[in-house]
Amino acid sequence: MTDSFSKALEQQAEVLDTRTGELFHPEDADHEDLVEILLALRDAEKRYRDWRTQVEDELVRRFGDRRAAQPVGGFEVNVRRGWSRQWDVEDVESLAADLVSHGAVSLTDITNLIVTEKKVSGTVAAKLLNRLSGPDLAAFSEAFAWVEKGRPKVEVTASVEIEGPKRG
Secondary structure (H helix, E strand, O other), rough: HHHHHHHHHHHHOEEEEHHHHHOHHHHOOOOOHHHHHHHHHHHHHHHHHOOOOOOHHHHHHHHOOOOOEEEEEOEOOOOOOOOOOOOOOHHHHHHHHHHHHOOOHHHHHHHOOOOOOOOOOHHHHHHHHHHHHHHEEEEEEEHOOOOOOOOOOOOOOOHHHHHHHHOO
């Protein structure tokens, strides 16, 4: 268990059972109830997320193209659209060469203007790893590490009861 996960377990507070509206301590519930509560919470969370998105979309629509924060009641509302520049590599490359050729900028000015990021293709590396054996496999296996991404996720799927053969 990670430190942050074990600390979170130690600090558990009461949780709302959205099925009943009652608060409970997760450590006091049995497995079956926890699974049902988890599914109900996921459903409620999706509904709240959908509702919040609808309200945010309406506020964005009402905000329009304004760039400054707007007073609304006792609040100030600002829409941050998250704009960023998306550069066309071929255009920038061509224009940078033109700028250098007519003396507007020097080669030093455009150093590292266009960069290539080195990255391992996990898919290709995994296929290669699966083909190797012996010392080559051992050596190649040293080039990666398993890392945990985020918090552990709990997957819940409906189970199917399979009836055995009927005995006469």
